Amino acid sequence: MSTFENLGLNKSYIKALKELNIHTPTDIQKEAIPILLDKPTDFIGLAQTGTGKTAAYGLPMLHKIDGSKDEIQGLILAPTRELVQQIKKQLFKFTKYGVSKIFVEGVYGGEKIDRQIKNLKRTTHIVVATPGRLIDLIEKKAINIKNIHTLILDEADEMLSMGFKQELNTILKTTTGTRHTWLFSATMPEGIKSIVNTYMADNAVRVEVNKNALVNANISHEYIVTGIVEKPNTLFKLLKKQADGRGIIFCRTKAGTQSLCKSLMYEGFSVGALEGDMKQKERDKVMRAFKKESLQILVSTDVSARGIDVNDLAFVIHHQLPEHLEYYTHRSGRTARAGKTGSSIALVLPNELQRVKEIEKTLGIRFKETMI
Numbered sequence: 012m013s014t015f016e017n018l019g020l021n022k023s024y025i026k027a028l029k030e031l032n033i034h035t036p037t038d039i040q041k042e043a044i045p046i047l048l049d050k051p052t053d054f055i056g057l058a059q060t061g062t063g064k065t066a067a068y069g070l071p072m073l074h075k076i077d078g079s080k081d082e083i084q085g086l087i088l089a090p091t092r093e094l095v096q097q098i099k100k101q102l103f104k105f106t107k108y109g110v111s112k113i114f115v116e117g118v119y120g121g122e123k124i125d126r127q128i129k130n131l132k133r134t135t136h137i138v139v140a141t142p143g144r145l146i147d148l149i150e151k152k153a154i155n156i157k158n159i160h161t162l163i164l165d166e167a168d169e170m171l172s173m174g175f176k177q178e179l180n181t182i183l184k185t186t187t188g189t190r191h192t193w194l195f196s197a198t199m200p201e202g203i204k205s206i207v208n209t210y211m212a213d214n215a216v217r218v219e220v221n222k223n224a225l226v227n228a229n230i231s232h233e234y235i236v237t238g239i240v241e242k243p244n245t246l247f248k249l250l251k252k253q254a255d256g257r258g259i260i261f262c263r264t265k266a267g268t269q270s271l272c273k274s275l276m277y278e279g280f281s282v283g284a285l286e287g288d289m290k291q292k293e294r295d296k297v298m299r300a301f302k303k304e305s306l307q308i309l310v311s312t313d314v315s316a317r318g319i320d321v322n323d324l325a326f327v328i329h330h331q332l333p334e335h336l337e338y339y340t341h342r343s344g345r346t347a348r349a350g351k352t353g354s355s356i357a358l359v360l361p362n363e364l365q366r367v368k369e370i371e372k373t374l375g376i377r378f379k380e381t382m383i
Contacts, residue, residue: 040063075161
């Protein structure tokens with residue numbers, strides 16, 4: 012059986028992992044850690060969200076940091092503020108028993124840039140950033156990333172689908188030289204292939220975990236056929252059946268998200284909305300309530316749910332099927348994290364049954380029709 016000891020990790024990190032109740036490496040950790048610790052290399056890791064990618068790249072990066080050098084040596088790019096905060100927090104926990112202190116700073120939009128500039132003047136070894144805010148800091152000459160040896164793109168496909176292509180290209184151009192790039196993604200759309208071909212070495216090591224399972228194997232996929240008029244009632248019944256579980260309902264539009272949230276509140280459900288027009292303060296408030304379990308249900312658009320990592324979600328409901336196939340992967344991946352099981356349930360109109368077949372075929376999954 013694979014253990015963190017035989018993956019080659021430093022004892023101080025193993026001690027921190029044990030304290031965090033992390034004892035057995037996940038598939039992506041087993042594959043990635045020995046390669047990334049072994050020698051400098053470019054790396055492509057394909058794995059679903061919720062499979063322990065932060066430790067898979069974070070622990071090897073921490074091994075490479077020289078705490079005696081007062082300079083930024085590692086850069087991690089992530090699609091959302093939530094994910095940046097989460098990565099920073101996890102790296103901090105990993106370093107609890109380290110011999111030399113490693114300082115990690117998070118930079119993202121939605122917070123005063125002046126405060127972040129001030130924080131960066133302190134000793135910083137690793138920066139975790141959203142692409143947009145990092146560009147702002149580069150333009151203000153408030154950050155020096157010329158000496159980094161490792162650049163990590165986490166959830167690379169999500170960064171592209173959120174419109175960060177130009178920013179990623181700028182950052183990758185700015186940091187060329189001796190740095191190695193480690194790219195982690197759940198899917199491999201054309202935009203990612205183009206980044207790999209342009210900015211990464213031809214001999215980059217590529218690891219694909221559960222390549223036949225584009226979607227987490229612990230998720231059961233169901234659909235319920237309903238009509239437009241009956242849909243609200245079908246959803247209410249479905250949520251009453253899920254009374255003890257917590258989950259996310261996905262809508263395609265911001266207006267649809269707000270409107271559905273209001274009708275669910277009216278029906279007495281404990282619910283909050285997440286959509287792109289919300290102020291960061293409101294978004295943080297909803298996320299805090301959801302994480303603390305004072306909200307049972309979150310209604311969200313695809314983009315707004317990016318980077319959300321909440322454990323123990325029992326279900327994901329597709330109020331409408333997603334526009335893009337890879338969105339189905341991202342939506343479903345919010346449940347059944349860290350080895351748990353979960354349900355992904357789609358409410359479909361009769362004329363959408365062909366779309367269900369398409370998703371089955373492309374993603375290699377089986378849907379089961381459910382009655383309410």
